[in-house]
Amino acid sequence: MPAYPERTLLVPRGPLDANARVPGSKSITNRALLAAALADGTSTLTGALVAEDADVMIRALGALGADVRPRDDDPTTVDVAGVAGRWPSAGGHLDLALSGTSLRFLTAAVALGHGRFVLDGVARMRERPIGDLVAALRRLGVAASAAGDDRFPPVTVAATGLPGGTTRVAGERSSQFLSGLLLAAPYADGPIEVAVDGTLQSRPFVDLTLHVMRAFGVEVEREGYRRFRVVPAPYRGRAFAVEGDAMAAGYAWGAAALAGGRVRVANVGRDAVQGDKGLLDVLERMGCTVRWSAEASELVAPAGGRLRGGTFDLNDLPDQAQTLAVVALAAGEPVRIVNVGNLRIKETDRLHALAVELRKFGASVDEGVDELTIVPPTAPPPSVEVETYGDHRMAMAFALAGARWPGVRVRGPACVAKTYPAFFDDLAAWGVGVEAA
Numbered sequence: 001m002p003a004y005p006e007r008t009l010l011v012p013r014g015p016l017d018a019n020a021r022v023p024g025s026k027s028i029t030n031r032a033l034l035a036a037a038l039a040d041g042t043s044t045l046t047g048a049l050v051a052e053d054a055d056v057m058i059r060a061l062g063a064l065g066a067d068v069r070p071r072d073d074d075p076t077t078v079d080v081a082g083v084a085g086r087w088p089s090a091g092g093h094l095d096l097a098l099s100g101t102s103l104r105f106l107t108a109a110v111a112l113g114h115g116r117f118v119l120d121g122v123a124r125m126r127e128r129p130i131g132d133l134v135a136a137l138r139r140l141g142v143a144a145s146a147a148g149d150d151r152f153p154p155v156t157v158a159a160t161g162l163p164g165g166t167t168r169v170a171g172e173r174s175s176q177f178l179s180g181l182l183l184a185a186p187y188a189d190g191p192i193e194v195a196v197d198g199t200l201q202s203r204p205f206v207d208l209t210l211h212v213m214r215a216f217g218v219e220v221e222r223e224g225y226r227r228f229r230v231v232p233a234p235y236r237g238r239a240f241a242v243e244g245d246a247m248a249a250g251y252a253w254g255a256a257a258l259a260g261g262r263v264r265v266a267n268v269g270r271d272a273v274q275g276d277k278g279l280l281d282v283l284e285r286m287g288c289t290v291r292w293s294a295e296a297s298e299l300v301a302p303a304g305g306r307l308r309g310g311t312f313d314l315n316d317l318p319d320q321a322q323t324l325a326v327v328a329l330a331a332g333e334p335v336r337i338v339n340v341g342n343l344r345i346k347e348t349d350r351l352h353a354l355a356v357e358l359r360k361f362g363a364s365v366d367e368g369v370d371e372l373t374i375v376p377p378t379a380p381p382p383s384v385e386v387e388t389y390g391d392h393r394m395a396m397a398f399a400l401a402g403a404r405w406p407g408v409r410v411r412g413p414a415c416v417a418k419t420y421p422a423f424f425d426d427l428a429a430w431g432v433g434v435e436a437a
Contacts, residue, residue, distance in 0.1 A: 002421055004414035007385070010402020011433025015261030015301070018430040022248035022265060024049040024076060025274060026419050027205060029242050030057045030101045031212040034109060034183055037066035039082035039216055041237025047267075048242050050075045052418045056099040060106055064113070065089040082237050085187030091115025091159075098122050098347055098390075098418065104176035107133055107155050108184040111142045111162040120154035124390065128345055130155055132170040133177040139167040140192065164190020164232070171200035171225070174342060178228070179209040185230035186218045193229045200225045201342050204275025204316050211273050215240060244268040246276035247319050248420050251396050253299045254323040255430055257283055257307065258330055259403035262300045263430060269295040279320040282312050286331065305404075309333035309376075314340050321372075322397035325354050328374040329361055330404060341370030347418075348389040357398060360384045361405075383407035392418040399424070403432045 029049040034057070036043035048054060050070070058078070061068045065088025067081040087110070094110075096102045098121055107130060110117040120126075131151040137144045143158040162184060169177045178196060185192040200206065203225055210220050217236035221229040244267030256263040268277060270292040280297060284290045286309070287302040309331040314321045318340045328335035343350035355367040361384055362377030384407060386398040392415045402408035416423040428434040 005436035007437040008410045008413040008424060009435045009437035010399055010408045012404055012406055013431055013433050016256045016259045016263050016431040017261050018263045020252040020263055020265045020430055021267050022244045023420055024242040025245040026053050027208055029054050031209055032240050033057050034105050035212055035216040035235050036080035037061045037068060037082060038085050038187060039235035039237045040084045041082055043080045043237040044239050045078040046241050048076050048078050051421050053099045056097050057102045060094045060102055063092055063094055085112060087113035091117055093118045096121045098125050100128060104133060104180045105183055108180035110157050111137060111159050112184055112187050113159045115159055117157045117159060118154055126153050129173055132173060133180055136167045136169040136181060140165045162188040164188050164192055166193045168195040168197050170198055171196040172198040175200060175202040175205045178206055182209055186233050188232055191231045195227050202318055243272055246272055246274040250279045250320050250323045253283055254327050254400045255403045256299050257288055257301050257327050258400055260301045260305045264296060264298040266296050269293050269297055275316045276320055278317045307331045309335045311336040313338050318343055322354060322393050325374060326397045326400050329363060329376050331376050334373055334375045336373045338371040347391040353389050353394055357386050380405050385409045385411055388412045388415050390415050392416045396423050409437045
């Protein structure tokens, strides 16, 4: 991992003229790692993410008895010997740090084993809800419990195999609860049917789960986003290529939108299966020019650098809300970001953190239960120090402000190692000055 200073100063250096390549998708990497570890046979993942979130998943799968080995000469290539749906480990303690995908996916997956499993993480992880998934597993007959009236980690699963049956899961907090159930279901003792209560959040991430399951040989029957049925069938080991992270690409697009000029992302294109690529549609509505090819994307900022405002529903791509909120500082009219209430249960309460930090730039911010309205400042102050709250996406999103305005400092930049360790190196390569402050 790179060495990070206590604070990083961003220095605008004019319009960008950059060609970028972003790391592998975190969302796809962790889904593919789990499917490959459960599979019958061996798999080779290429283009996988190399960052803390993927490391957490790899270590946890190893603790469960799977043989998961990033190659020494190229850690983006990972060889996985599957366990054919039965964890060799007879229980244990899994430290999942702050990896929400690892926690939600493995809470369901350990039920396939036999033994007592405890899943825990850092202090903030113990504030992130897990009760809806625990309740769904209990309805299937799994002996699962969680702290705080079954609401928060640590989670304990006394596993005796995953029974088949019918269950339901709340959809209004996180799509990861449903994804965790679906990923484990192929190795249950019988068919599993899952009904979704309420409106499912972040639907493209469920599509991503189904995409990975299909790639490893398992088809899921579905009725839209209301009901899913999985018949037991093995995942098959295979070669699997992880596409570039559309969330990470958003930082490149956002940097160009703010600095002016252009950026081309070579490994996130029209054929990408991630919903986060939808940020380009939003930026196009704000006045940027967007060009797609099957494998790449290019954004060109509007002449004069003035962006349009508007109302944008980011429920399908909530993690892009921070990037959009920072880009909104350069808009010519208010920007309203709606239907993103689940940001409150991420690495930090992102809606509140955004409101606090955007006001440092002189913006007027109205914070709603599940939305933000940002009235851009006439001119930001000459110096702003941004607090990251230990949240990688806060650090990366607010660093983009330094592509346009001088005096932007990011406190605690090391948190980017969670998903994008080389972010500040790449930001410098795109044309933004990065200095220790």
